[in-house]
Amino acid sequence: xxxxxxxxxxxxxxxxxxxxxxxxxxxxxxxxxxxxxxxxxxxxxxxxxxxxxxxxxxxxxxxxxxxxxxxxxxxxxxxxxxxxxxxxxxxxxxxxxxxxxxxxxxxxxxxxxxxxxxxxxxxxxxxxxxxxxxxxxxxxxxxxxxxxxxxxxxxxxxxxxxxxxxxxxxxxxxxxxxxxxxxxxxxxxxxxxxxxxxxxxxxxxxxxxxxxxxxxxxxxxxxxxxxxxxxxxxxxxxxxxxxxxxxxxxxxxxxxxxxxxxxxxxxxxxxxxxxxxxxxxxxxxxxxxxxxxxxxxxxxxxxxxxxxxxxxxxxxxxxxxxxxxxxxxxxxxxxxxxxxxxxxxxxxxxxxxxxxxxxxxxxxxxxxxxxxxxxxxxxxxxxxxxxxxxxxxxxxxxxxxxxxxxxxxxxxxxxxxxxxxxxxxxxxxxxxxxxxxxxxxxxxxxxxxxxxxxxxxxxxxxxxxxxxxxxxxxxxxxxxxxxxxxxxxxxxxxxxxxxxxxxxxxxxxxxxxxxxxxxxxxxxxxxxxxxxxxxxxxxxxxxxxxxxxxxxxxxxxxxxxxxxxxxxxxxxxxxxxxxxxxxxxxxxxxxxxxxxxxxxxxxxxxxxxxxxxxxxxxxxxxxxxxxxxxxxxxxxxxxxxxxxx
Numbered sequence: 001x002x003x004x005x006x007x008x009x010x011x012x013x014x015x016x017x018x019x020x021x022x023x024x025x026x027x028x029x030x031x032x033x034x035x036x037x038x039x040x041x042x043x044x045x046x047x048x049x050x051x052x053x054x055x056x057x058x059x060x061x062x063x064x065x066x067x068x069x070x071x072x073x074x075x076x077x078x079x080x081x082x083x084x085x086x087x088x089x090x091x092x093x094x095x096x097x098x099x100x101x102x103x104x105x106x107x108x109x110x111x112x113x114x115x116x117x118x119x120x121x122x123x124x125x126x127x128x129x130x131x132x133x134x135x136x137x138x139x140x141x142x143x144x145x146x147x148x149x150x151x152x153x154x155x156x157x158x159x160x161x162x163x164x165x166x167x168x169x170x171x172x173x174x175x176x177x178x179x180x181x182x183x184x185x186x187x188x189x190x191x192x193x194x195x196x197x198x199x200x201x202x203x204x205x206x207x208x209x210x211x212x213x214x215x216x217x218x219x220x221x222x223x224x225x226x227x228x229x230x231x232x233x234x235x236x237x238x239x240x241x242x243x244x245x246x247x248x249x250x251x252x253x254x255x256x257x258x259x260x261x262x263x264x265x266x267x268x269x270x271x272x273x274x275x276x277x278x279x280x281x282x283x284x285x286x287x288x289x290x291x292x293x294x295x296x297x298x299x300x301x302x303x304x305x306x307x308x309x310x311x312x313x314x315x316x317x318x319x320x321x322x323x324x325x326x327x328x329x330x331x332x333x334x335x336x337x338x339x340x341x342x343x344x345x346x347x348x349x350x351x352x353x354x355x356x357x358x359x360x361x362x363x364x365x366x367x368x369x370x371x372x373x374x375x376x377x378x379x380x381x382x383x384x385x386x387x388x389x390x391x392x393x394x395x396x397x398x399x400x401x402x403x404x405x406x407x408x409x410x411x412x413x414x415x416x417x418x419x420x421x422x423x424x425x426x427x428x429x430x431x432x433x434x435x436x437x438x439x440x441x442x443x444x445x446x447x448x449x450x451x452x453x454x455x456x457x458x459x460x461x462x463x464x465x466x467x468x469x470x471x472x473x474x475x476x477x478x479x480x481x482x483x484x485x486x487x488x489x490x491x492x493x494x495x496x497x498x499x500x501x502x503x504x505x506x507x508x509x510x511x512x513x514x515x516x517x518x519x520x521x522x523x524x525x526x527x528x529x530x531x532x533x534x535x536x537x538x539x540x541x542x543x544x545x546x547x548x549x550x551x552x553x554x555x556x557x558x559x560x561x562x563x564x565x566x567x568x569x570x571x572x573x574x575x576x577x578x579x580x581x582x583x584x585x586x587x588x589x590x591x592x593x594x595x596x597x598x599x600x601x602x603x604x605x606x607x608x609x610x611x612x613x614x615x616x617x618x619x620x621x622x623x624x625x626x627x628x629x630x631x632x633x634x635x636x637x638x639x640x641x642x643x644x645x
Contacts, residue, residue, distance in 0.1 A: 035149035038129060041162045043068075045281030045494075046178070049263050051290040052332075052488060058257045060267065062278035065254075066174040067181065068494055071161035075189055078176065079160060081200045084229045087121040090160075095122045095151035096144050122147040124203075125163045169199060170206030173254075182254040183211060193239060194246040197222035197229075211250040219247070259293045261338035261348050262286060265466075266486050268351065274490070283491040287332035291600045295593060296323055296335035299566075303589035304340045307568060310584070311577040318570040322349035323589075324465050328473040328563040331482030331503055345571075354462035355569060358582065359421045359529075360545030360554045361459040363475060366418050367517050368441045369429055370631045371509060376415040376520055377625040378634045380432070382425040383408050387454065401427055401458065404546070404581070415520050415625070419528035421544065423458055430457040445508065446471050446481060459545060468556065469565050475521065475541070476558035478611070479514035481506045512613040512628040519626060522608070525557070533557055533587040535594045538606045542590065544582035549575045553585035559594070560605035566590055 045068050046061035059065065083090050089097060097120050119127070126146045150159065169179035179199050180188050186195070201209050201221040211218040223244055230240040257263065266286055270277050277284075300321045307321075308314055325335040338348030347353070370376070387399040403423050409416075417425035430438055431454075438457065439450045447463070450456060463471075470484040483503040490499040521541035524530045529544040533555055542557025552569045553576060566586040569576065576585060598604060616624045617633045627633050 035146050035153070038125065038146070038150050038162060039153045041166075043166060043174070044279040047278050047280075047282045047284060049259075049266065050283065050285045051259070051288045051293070052286065053290070054285070055258075055290045056255065057259045057286070057288070057290065058263045059254060060263060060278055064174045065172050065178055065182075066165065066281075067178045068165050068175065068281050069161075069177040069188065070494075071157045073188070074161070074164060074176070075191070075196075077193065078164070078188060078191075078196055078200075080234050081193075081196050081225060081229060082121070082160070082164070084232055084234060085200050085225050086124065086203075088232070090121050091156055093120060095147035095149075096120060119143075120147065121163050122150055122159055125159065125166060126150065128166055128168075167203045168206050169202045170210040171212060178254075183250050184248060185251055185255070192246060192248065193226070193235065193243040194222060195248045197225040197243070198248065198250075200225055212252045215250065257342075258290060259286075259288055259297075259336075260342040260346075261350065262288045262293060262333070262336050262486065264338070264346065264348055265333075265336055265351055268348075269485075270487060270490075281492060281494055283493060285488045285491070287327075287330075287334065287486050287488050288336070289334045292325060292597065293335040293337075295596055295600060296325060296337045299323065299589055299593040299596075300337045300340055302592060303566075303568065303586070306588070307576070307580075307585055311580060313577065315570070318572050318574065319568070319576075320345070320349060320571050321566070321568040321586075321589075322353070322465055323564060323566040323593075324350050324469050325562055325564040326469050326473070326482075326484055327561060328476040328482060328558060329561060331470070331473065331484045331505070332488075333484060333486040334562065336486070349567070350465045352464070354464050355552045355567060356462050356547040357459035357468070358545035358547040358552055358554060359423075359459055360468070360543050360556045360582070361457070361461070362418060362421065362426055363517055363521060363543050364442060364445055364447075364471070365426060365430060365433075365438060365457045366414060366520070367475070367509070367513070368438060369414065369433060370516050371441075371513055372433065372437075373631065374414055375625070375627055375631045375634050376413065376516060377619050378414045379411045380414055380417055380425050381428045382410060382412050382417065382422050383428065384424060385427050385431075399455070401455075415523065418520050418543075419523045421524075421529045426457055427454065430454060445474060459547060465565050465567055469563060472556055472558065472563055472565070474508045475514055475517045476563045477514075478511040478518075479507060479509040481508050510611075510613070510628075510630070512611040513630055515608070515611050515614050516626055516628060516631060518608055529581070529583040530555060530557065530587050532583055533590040535591055535598070538594065538598065538604070539608050540590075540594070541608070542587075544587060546581035546583075550577060550580045551575055553580060553582040555582050555586035555590050557587075557590050560608050562597075562604060564590060564593065566593075 043066055044063040045066050046059050048059055048067065049057045051057055123143050126143050165175040168174055169176065171182060173179040173182045176199060177188055179202065180186055180191055184191065184195050198211055198218055201218055208214065209218045209221055226240055226243050229235045266284060267277065300323060304319060304321055307319060308316060320339050322339060323337050324333060326333050336350050338350045339345050385401060401423050408424060412425060435454055439452065442450055450461065466484060470481065473482045482505050485503050487501055518541050521543055522539060525533050525540045525542050530542045533540060533542055538559055540557055540559055542555060545554030545556065551573050552567065554567050556565045566589050568585050613628055615627055617627055619625050
């Protein structure tokens with residue numbers, strides 16, 4: 001009878017095991033999708049921005065601040081500390097630890113409550129990615145099934161790599177490399193044993209053990225981890241004692257952004273082409289030179305204070321400035337500043353704002369004249385003009401442009417007119433050239449949306465600093481317009497992909513024609529409206545720009561291999577005050593900047609090269625002047641060849 005009962009019970013047990021096995025197998029198959037999310041692990045990653053020399057500038061992200069690290073780059077001591085703390089038998093179990101589960105169950109029964117966990121690192125990874133922390137039998141069973149599935153498809157090293165990149169370490173840091181850079185400003189390979197223990201202490205309670213808030217509590221848990229390492233025999237007594245005594249410095253911020261406007265510029269230009277820019281783990285190498293960038297930021301702040309002293313009535317909350325420095329031969333942006341204080345205003349005035357150009361547009365008007373046969377020595381009338389403005393009513397209205405000095409000089413040379421930025425001479429030159437002809441040529445240079453209005457020759461139109469820096473390369477790069485850009489290359493380390501964008505160059509005019517303008521603009525700095533931009537020991541060409549009622553103050557200048565544009569004005573477009581033109585407001589900032597830039601980069605070229613087809617002649621008043629095949633002397637009968645200067 002007993003044998004029959006035992007046989008019956010055994011049969012029931014076998015049937016139960018079979019049914020349970022089928023249930024578990026079916027359940028195991030049902031978690032296939034979830035397992036694949038770990039197997040094909042692709043978490044959101046931060047974008048790292050570097051300057052042209054590989055100096056880290058900033059870290060930006062859209063979802064989670066995570067800097068991915070491959071297993072081969074994780075120090076062995078980090079792995080040991082993690083295993084000693086969370087899962088000593090990690091390399092022996094298949095994803096779940098039956099012995100640990102039984103041991104924890106016995107401990108909990110004795111205590112009458114939950115006191116000991118038994119989750120493996122694999123289970124913790126599963127739970128962290130897509131399971132809630134609600135303690136139900138179904139959740140625990142699901143967790144175990146997924147863990148088994150993951151262990152079947154991944155190596156132990158791959159699981160550890162995913163775990164250490166996925167886990168949250170507090171303070172907005174996901175992954176151990178992010179936490180290392182954030183809390184200690186160190187790469188993983190440079191961490192001390194104590195610092196490693198402080199990081200491994202965090203996943204148990206990221207907020208509770210955050211060392212920036214609860215330093216002592218974090219140290220206490222780190223010391224317990226060190227004791228565990230020593231107990232297991234994984235560190236020596238000397239290592240243990242030395243680590244216990246350490247109190248590492250902890251930082252509240254990962255880093256201070258070094259070029260925020262430059263980063264914003266790069267993101268704005270890249271996002272339309274790379275929508276995953278801030279989630280895929282890109283390393284973006286910019287053209288920015290950090291020392292030059294820092295000097296540019298310093299220059300804008302310096303000039304901001306100086307301008308407030310020049311006119312104490314200005315509103316400090318409205319006054320602002322921007323600047324950009326490029327290598328005109330390559331189009332690479334070396335520095336860009338979009339405002340005085342990024343923390344107060346992230347609006348990037350170097351790329352987002354279109355301000356009236358004032359006289360900084362005049363070199364383009366005069367270049368049109370030179371290309372059509374005028375010579376720097378050609379005479380143009382500096383006399384008054386009056387223009388009737390069309391009106392809907394019977395009242396006549398007139399536009400009466402005038403010179404800044406409120407005088408006229410009669411016939412003056414084209415060179416004199418531009419060097420001293422004579423408005424009336426420019427208007428009369430434009431009348432000779434024809435407005436339609438000017439607009440056509442301005443479009444050819446690269447301007448767009450030009451109104452059919454003569455006031456454009458005095459800079460009534462608005463344009464961004466970014467666009468103007470590109471247009472000015474027509475002069476500074478000897479007739480070749482370089483596409484201005486801020487990104488050198490993009491790298492996706494996890495996928496071993498490198499992307500190098502291509503940038504265009506466009507020949508606009510011969511080098512000898514561009515040099516005529518370079519030479520005239522040198523005189524602007526030597527003896528014209530840009531005198532306050534002069535720097536000893538280097539040739540500078542440039543043009544000031546001032547708009548009506550002194551609303552905008554520009555200085556657009558360049559040296560043989562750098563070009564810098566500086567703008568100052570009020571954000572609400574009110575006046576800077578009488579007597580505040582570009583030559584007074586912005587030209588001194590150019591001088592301040594280049595005096596220091598030459599010390600940072602003493603290798604910068606100091607003199608402009610003279611193209612072969614540039615010749616000189618003697619004018620009727622005995623002075624030397626330039627001419628080229630396209631800009632011959634105005635009166636060949638009274639000229640003769642003279643040595644080049």
